[in-house]
Amino acid sequence: MRLHVGCAMWNLKSWHGRFLPHRLAAPERLRHYAAWCNAVEGNTTFYATPAPEAVASWAEQTGPDFRFVLKLPRVLTHERRLVGADAELGAFLDAVAPLGPRAHALWVQLPGSFTPADTATLARFLRTLPRTHRYAVEVRHPGFFTDARAARQLEDALAPVAAEWVPFDTTAFFASPPTSDAEREAWTNKPRMPLRTRALTDRPIVRYLGRDDTARTVEGWQPWVAVVAGWLAEGRSPTVFLHTPDNADAPALARQFHDEVRARVSGLDPLPDPSPTEPATLF
Missing domain, CATH: 3.20.20.410 (Protein of unknown function UPF0759)
Structure with missing residues (x-):
C-alpha cells in the first residue's frame, strides 16, 4: 500500500540549502528532490x-x-x-x-x-x-x-x-483575500474550481492549493486526509500534489500530508528519510 505525494516542480531557488544542497548541478536536483517526495x-x-x-x-x-x-x-x-x-x-x-x-x-x-x-x-x-x-x-x-x-x-x-x-482544489486558497505578494499573484492566475472528491479509477490524482500560511494550508487539506485514507482503504493508489502560492515549503508539506494520512491508515509505508542537504561536519 503506497501513497505518492509531490510538488509542482523538483527545483525552486528557495529550496536550495533546505531541501536541495547548495551549488547542486542541475542534472542532480531531481535525485535530491526524489529523496523528499x-x-x-x-x-x-x-x-x-x-x-x-x-x-x-x-x-x-x-x-x-x-x-x-x-x-x-x-x-x-x-x-x-x-x-x-x-x-x-x-x-x-x-x-x-x-x-x-x-x-x-x-x-x-x-x-x-x-x-x-x-x-x-x-x-x-x-x-x-x-x-x-x-x-x-x-x-x-x-x-x-x-x-x-x-x-x-x-x-x-x-x-x-x-x-x-x-480535481484542482483551490477552495481553501480562495476562502479569504490574499495576504502576500505570491498570494496576490496566484489570486489573479489560479482558477476558482469547485470542490470535487470523486475518484473514477484505482489511481486517483489530486492537486491541492493552500496558502503561504502553513496552518491555513494544513487546515484546508483536512477533508483530503479523510478522502485519501478512504481511497487507500478501498485498495486505490492515490497521488496528491501539494501547492502553495510561493511553494517555499511544498516538499515538507507534502511529507506532512503523507504523515497525516499514514496516521489513519495502518499498513501504509512511510516515506524514506530525506538526504541531508549539506555534508556532515566535525564541528
Whole structure:
C-alpha cells in the first residue's frame, strides 16, 4: 500500500540549502528532490516536448516507483484543442518513453474555454491514444462541475480508456483575500474550481492549493486526509500534489500530508528519510 505525494516542480531557488544542497548541478536536483517526495508534476512539458537526453536523465535520477504526471504540450490541448496534432503527439510519446512506468499518467489539462459542448472532441481524442499509458484529464470550465449532465458525459468520455478526472482544489486558497505578494499573484492566475472528491479509477490524482500560511494550508487539506485514507482503504493508489502560492515549503508539506494520512491508515509505508542537504561536519 503506497501513497505518492509531490510538488509542482523538483527545483525552486528557495529550496536550495533546505531541501536541495547548495551549488547542486542541475542534472542532480531531481535525485535530491526524489529523496523528499515520490512524485512530481511535469509542468515543463506543457511548454515544450523535452529532449530525449533530458528524459533519460529523469529516469536515471529516480527509482522505478517514482511517479511523473506529465502534462501534454499546449500545442495539443490549447492551440489545436485536441484536433490535428498527430505529429506533435507522436513526438511527445517518443520523448517520454525512457521513463517507462515512472510516467504514471499523461495529463490532459484543458483550458477554461473548453466547455461541456466540447466533450465529444475529448472522447474522440482519448480513443486515439495508445493504451501503453494511463491518462488523466483536468477540466476548468465550471459547467463540468455545476451541471450534473455535463459531469456524467465527461465521466462517460473518460471511462472507455480508464482516464482519471483530476480535481484542482483551490477552495481553501480562495476562502479569504490574499495576504502576500505570491498570494496576490496566484489570486489573479489560479482558477476558482469547485470542490470535487470523486475518484473514477484505482489511481486517483489530486492537486491541492493552500496558502503561504502553513496552518491555513494544513487546515484546508483536512477533508483530503479523510478522502485519501478512504481511497487507500478501498485498495486505490492515490497521488496528491501539494501547492502553495510561493511553494517555499511544498516538499515538507507534502511529507506532512503523507504523515497525516499514514496516521489513519495502518499498513501504509512511510516515506524514506530525506538526504541531508549539506555534508556532515566535525564541528
